Amino acid sequence: MGMNRKWAFLFLMLACISLVSGCWSKKELTDVALVSALGIDIDEKGRYVGTFQIINPGNVAGGMQGGGAGQGPSVSVYSTTGNNIVEVSRRASTKISRRLYYAHTNLVVVSDELAEKEGLAAIMDAFDRHPEFRTTARVVIARESSAADIVKTLTAVDKIPANKVIKTMELTEKRWGEHVKTNIQEVTKDLVSPGKEPILTGFRMIGNAKKGEKMENVQESALDAILQADAIAVFKDDKLVDWLTGETARGTLWVLDKIKSTGISIDWQDKQEAIAYQVVRQKTKVTATMKNGQPQISINVQAEGDIDEANVPVNLADPRVLLRIEKALGKEIEKEIHKSIQHASQHKTDIFGFGEAMHRSEPESWKRMEKNWNDEHFPKLKVKVNVDAYIRRTGLRSKPMHFGGHLRVGPPVGQRVKAVGFSTPRG
Amino acid sequence: MEKARISAYQLFVLMYLFQLGSAILIPLAIEAKQDAWLAILVGMIVGVVPFFIYYSLYQYYPDILPTQYTERIVGKMFGRAISLLYILYLSYLSARVLRDFGEMLLSFAYPETPLFIANALLMFVVMYTVRKGIEVLARTGELLFTLMILLAFSGLLLVVFSGLIDLNNLKPMLEEGLKPVIKVALTQTVFFPFGEVVAFAMIFPYLNHPKKVKVAGLLALGLGGTGLALAMAINISVLGVDLVSRSQFPLLSTIQSIQIASFLERLDVYFMIGSIIGIFLKISVYFYAAVTGTANLFNVKQPSQLAYPIGIIILFLSVTIASNFSEHLEEGLKLVPLILHLPFQIILPLFLLIIAFIKRGKGQKEKRVQRESAPRRGEA
Missing domain, CATH: 3.30.300.210 (Nutrient germinant receptor protein C, domain 3)
Structure with a gap:
C-alpha cells in the first residue's frame, strides 16, 4: 500500500510536470513576428490597408558597426487589406510566415484620409478590445502622407522607426509643446466623452518615400526621407476636421x-x-x-x-x-x-x-x-x-x-x- | 465536524481575502457611476446587518455547525431541507467564482486554452487544500494575505507615482442624488460581496476564542469594504466611468495603464497574482463550507473524503452554468442577488434567528444577544 501510494504520487507529479507547465498555446520566439508599429490607410474601395512594421531581431541587436549582425534593415514592412482590423490582421498570415504579436506594438498610425472619411471609432474598438494590444500604444495621424509611408521609412539614430516616432513625439511635447502624445486609452476616453473631443499629433514623411525605405537612407548624414511631428489633428466626434499648428497648437496644450x-x-x-x-x-x-x-x-x-x-x-x-x-x-x-x-x-x-x-x-x-x-x-x-x-x-x-x-x-x-x-x- | 481550531486572526484573514475575492475583478457597483465607491461603502455598512444575524445564530449554538442547528431550530425534516439547500447554494457559488476565474484567465491571457482545463487546474489545488482541512486553509490564507498586502501597497504606490490618478473623474459626486447609490448598495453590494460571508457560519464553530468572532468579522468587513471601495475609486479616477463600465476587468486595465520611467510597465502580473489569491481563497471557503456541511448532514465520518467527489461536481458545474461570459455576469449581478442571495443571506437566517430566539425563551445569555440583534432586524 505504502509503496503503491508512493508510485502513484510520483506518477501524478510527473504528469503534472508535463501537463501543467504552461505549454498549451506556446509560441516560440522564432514563430512570432513582433509588430512594432501598425499603419492603417484606406483604399479606393473603402477597405482598410494595414501596414505592419515587423522587427528584424537580428538586425537590431549588436551595435552599429560589425559584429556580424545588422546588414539588413532593422524592420520589414508588409501590407494587407481587409474590411475590418481583424480581417487585415489575420489576412497578413498570407504574407508573413510568423504569427503577428501585438504586445509590443507601441504605435498606431492612422492616415488623415481615413480619419476624415471613416473616423477613428471604427478602428479603435479592435485595439481597445484585444487583450494582446496595449491601450498604452501611441496613436498618431499621418498628415499628407500615407500611414504606410510613416511606417516604412527607415530612421537613423533610433533604429526602430516606431521608437523614433514615439520618442520624437514625447520629446517635442516636453520641450516645445506644439504636439501632444496620446495613447489608445486617451483617444477612446475622449471619443465617448460628450464634454471633450480628441486631439492627436500629426506626423509626416518629408522627402522621398521610395528612398526612405532603403538602407541607403540611414547610411547618409542627411537622410533622404525623415519623419517629423507636424501639427495637431483636431477631431469632432470621431472625424478629423482641422489641423492646429504653431501658436494655436501650443495654446491648446x-x-x-x-x-x-x-x-x-x-x-x-x-x-x-x-x-x-x-x-x-x-x-x-x-x-x-x-x-x-x-x-x-x-x-x-x-x-x-x-x-x-x-x-x-x-x-x-x-x-x-x-x-x-x-x-x-x-x-x-x-x-x-x-x-x-x-x-x-x-x-x-x-x-x-x-x-x-x-x-x-x-x-x-x-x-x-x-x-x-x-x-x-x-x-x-x-x-x-x-x-x-x-x-x-x-x-x-x-x-x-x-x-x-x-x-x-x-x-x-x-x-x-x-x-x-x-x-x-x-x- | 473535524477536530480543528483556527485563531481569530486567521478568521479575519480568510474573511478579508474572501471579500476581495472575485469582487475586485469586476466593475462592482458601476451602475452608481462615479459614486461606485460610495455604493460599496454603503453596501459594507448595511452588510454589517446580515453578519450580525449569522453571528447571533452562532452565539446561540457556538459548538455546532449550521447544518446541525437548523435541525434543532425548525425540526428534523425542515432543518435538513434547509441545510441541503444551503449546501447547494454554497456549491453553486463556488462554481460561480471558479467560472469567474476561468473567464478572467481566458479573456486576458490564455484565449486558446479550454475553460475546463483552466478551471480544473485551480479546482484541483482547491480540492487538495480543502481535503487537508480548515487549519491548512487558514494557514494558507495567512501566507497569501501577506503577499496580497504587499501587492496592494506596491500596486497603489505604482499607480500613484505613475501620475494616472485624476480625481476629477470622481466628480460630480452624487450627480443623481443619493438614490442610485442606495439602490445599487441594497440590490448589489450588500449581497455581493458582503453578505456572502454567510459561508463563514460554517467556519465560526472552529474558532478557538469564540468571543473574538465579532471583532474579526467586523474588521474584515470594514477593511475588505474599504479596500474594494478604494480599488474602484482608483479604477474610475484612472480610466473614467465610461471605460470602467465597459471593462470586463477594470483593475486589469488600470494596472496596464501604469508606465513609470518607461520600464516599469506591463505589470499585468500584479493583477494576475492578486486575483488568483482572492479567488482561490473564496472558492476554498465556499467549497469547504459545502463539504463540511454535506459531511455533517449525511454523517460522513471524514469530511475530507468528500472533497474530491464534490469538487469534481463543482468543476463541471462551473463550465456548464453559463454558455458565455456575458450570460455568466448577467446572472451573477442581476439574478443571483435577488433570487439566491436575498433568501439565503437574509430571509432564511433571519427566520431561523427569530425562531431560535422564541424557542430559547428568555435566558440570561439570550438577553445580551437580543440587544445586539433586535434593533437591526427592522432594517434588514
Missing part, C-alpha cells in the same frame, strides 16, 4: 495643462521676438461656472521660468524691467490661448474638455447642455483667460551685450521669417 517646458518669444523695443523666455514649470486651472444662466469658463495659468535669450539692450538686472517683461509674456501666452479657443470654436469642437469641467462643477446645467454642447454652447462660450508668468532667473548673465550701446541691434524689424516651416529634411 496650455489649456490642457500639458505644457511642461517651452520657449516663448516676445517683441521688445520694436524688435520682433527679441526676448526668449523658457518655461520651466506651469500650472493651468480650468474652472467652469454658470453666470446668469450662461456657461462661463475661466482659465488660470501660472508659469515660471528663465530668460534664455535677449537680443536687445534691455536691463535684465532691473527687477522693474523684469516685471514689465513678465506682463508682456503673460499677454503673449494669453494670445496663444485665445487663438486656439477661437480656432476650436470655428469648428465647433471642444478639444479642451470645457464640457467635462462644466459637468463636474455644474452637473444640473450640464444635463441641459450635454446634447448639443459642441454645436451650440461651446462656440458661444465666454472664456476668461488670466496668465501670470514669472521670471525667476536670467541665466549666467544679467545685462545682454547690446546694453553698452556699442553693438548694433540685429536686423530691422519684419525681415525675418516667422513661420516654422518644413524646409529641407535634416537628420
Whole structure:
C-alpha cells in the first residue's frame, strides 16, 4: 500500500510536470513576428490597408558597426487589406510566415484620409478590445502622407522607426509643446466623452518615400526621407476636421495643462521676438461656472521660468524691467490661448474638455447642455483667460551685450521669417 | 465536524481575502457611476446587518455547525431541507467564482486554452487544500494575505507615482442624488460581496476564542469594504466611468495603464497574482463550507473524503452554468442577488434567528444577544 501510494504520487507529479507547465498555446520566439508599429490607410474601395512594421531581431541587436549582425534593415514592412482590423490582421498570415504579436506594438498610425472619411471609432474598438494590444500604444495621424509611408521609412539614430516616432513625439511635447502624445486609452476616453473631443499629433514623411525605405537612407548624414511631428489633428466626434499648428497648437496644450517646458518669444523695443523666455514649470486651472444662466469658463495659468535669450539692450538686472517683461509674456501666452479657443470654436469642437469641467462643477446645467454642447454652447462660450508668468532667473548673465550701446541691434524689424516651416529634411 | 481550531486572526484573514475575492475583478457597483465607491461603502455598512444575524445564530449554538442547528431550530425534516439547500447554494457559488476565474484567465491571457482545463487546474489545488482541512486553509490564507498586502501597497504606490490618478473623474459626486447609490448598495453590494460571508457560519464553530468572532468579522468587513471601495475609486479616477463600465476587468486595465520611467510597465502580473489569491481563497471557503456541511448532514465520518467527489461536481458545474461570459455576469449581478442571495443571506437566517430566539425563551445569555440583534432586524 505504502509503496503503491508512493508510485502513484510520483506518477501524478510527473504528469503534472508535463501537463501543467504552461505549454498549451506556446509560441516560440522564432514563430512570432513582433509588430512594432501598425499603419492603417484606406483604399479606393473603402477597405482598410494595414501596414505592419515587423522587427528584424537580428538586425537590431549588436551595435552599429560589425559584429556580424545588422546588414539588413532593422524592420520589414508588409501590407494587407481587409474590411475590418481583424480581417487585415489575420489576412497578413498570407504574407508573413510568423504569427503577428501585438504586445509590443507601441504605435498606431492612422492616415488623415481615413480619419476624415471613416473616423477613428471604427478602428479603435479592435485595439481597445484585444487583450494582446496595449491601450498604452501611441496613436498618431499621418498628415499628407500615407500611414504606410510613416511606417516604412527607415530612421537613423533610433533604429526602430516606431521608437523614433514615439520618442520624437514625447520629446517635442516636453520641450516645445506644439504636439501632444496620446495613447489608445486617451483617444477612446475622449471619443465617448460628450464634454471633450480628441486631439492627436500629426506626423509626416518629408522627402522621398521610395528612398526612405532603403538602407541607403540611414547610411547618409542627411537622410533622404525623415519623419517629423507636424501639427495637431483636431477631431469632432470621431472625424478629423482641422489641423492646429504653431501658436494655436501650443495654446491648446496650455489649456490642457500639458505644457511642461517651452520657449516663448516676445517683441521688445520694436524688435520682433527679441526676448526668449523658457518655461520651466506651469500650472493651468480650468474652472467652469454658470453666470446668469450662461456657461462661463475661466482659465488660470501660472508659469515660471528663465530668460534664455535677449537680443536687445534691455536691463535684465532691473527687477522693474523684469516685471514689465513678465506682463508682456503673460499677454503673449494669453494670445496663444485665445487663438486656439477661437480656432476650436470655428469648428465647433471642444478639444479642451470645457464640457467635462462644466459637468463636474455644474452637473444640473450640464444635463441641459450635454446634447448639443459642441454645436451650440461651446462656440458661444465666454472664456476668461488670466496668465501670470514669472521670471525667476536670467541665466549666467544679467545685462545682454547690446546694453553698452556699442553693438548694433540685429536686423530691422519684419525681415525675418516667422513661420516654422518644413524646409529641407535634416537628420 | 473535524477536530480543528483556527485563531481569530486567521478568521479575519480568510474573511478579508474572501471579500476581495472575485469582487475586485469586476466593475462592482458601476451602475452608481462615479459614486461606485460610495455604493460599496454603503453596501459594507448595511452588510454589517446580515453578519450580525449569522453571528447571533452562532452565539446561540457556538459548538455546532449550521447544518446541525437548523435541525434543532425548525425540526428534523425542515432543518435538513434547509441545510441541503444551503449546501447547494454554497456549491453553486463556488462554481460561480471558479467560472469567474476561468473567464478572467481566458479573456486576458490564455484565449486558446479550454475553460475546463483552466478551471480544473485551480479546482484541483482547491480540492487538495480543502481535503487537508480548515487549519491548512487558514494557514494558507495567512501566507497569501501577506503577499496580497504587499501587492496592494506596491500596486497603489505604482499607480500613484505613475501620475494616472485624476480625481476629477470622481466628480460630480452624487450627480443623481443619493438614490442610485442606495439602490445599487441594497440590490448589489450588500449581497455581493458582503453578505456572502454567510459561508463563514460554517467556519465560526472552529474558532478557538469564540468571543473574538465579532471583532474579526467586523474588521474584515470594514477593511475588505474599504479596500474594494478604494480599488474602484482608483479604477474610475484612472480610466473614467465610461471605460470602467465597459471593462470586463477594470483593475486589469488600470494596472496596464501604469508606465513609470518607461520600464516599469506591463505589470499585468500584479493583477494576475492578486486575483488568483482572492479567488482561490473564496472558492476554498465556499467549497469547504459545502463539504463540511454535506459531511455533517449525511454523517460522513471524514469530511475530507468528500472533497474530491464534490469538487469534481463543482468543476463541471462551473463550465456548464453559463454558455458565455456575458450570460455568466448577467446572472451573477442581476439574478443571483435577488433570487439566491436575498433568501439565503437574509430571509432564511433571519427566520431561523427569530425562531431560535422564541424557542430559547428568555435566558440570561439570550438577553445580551437580543440587544445586539433586535434593533437591526427592522432594517434588514
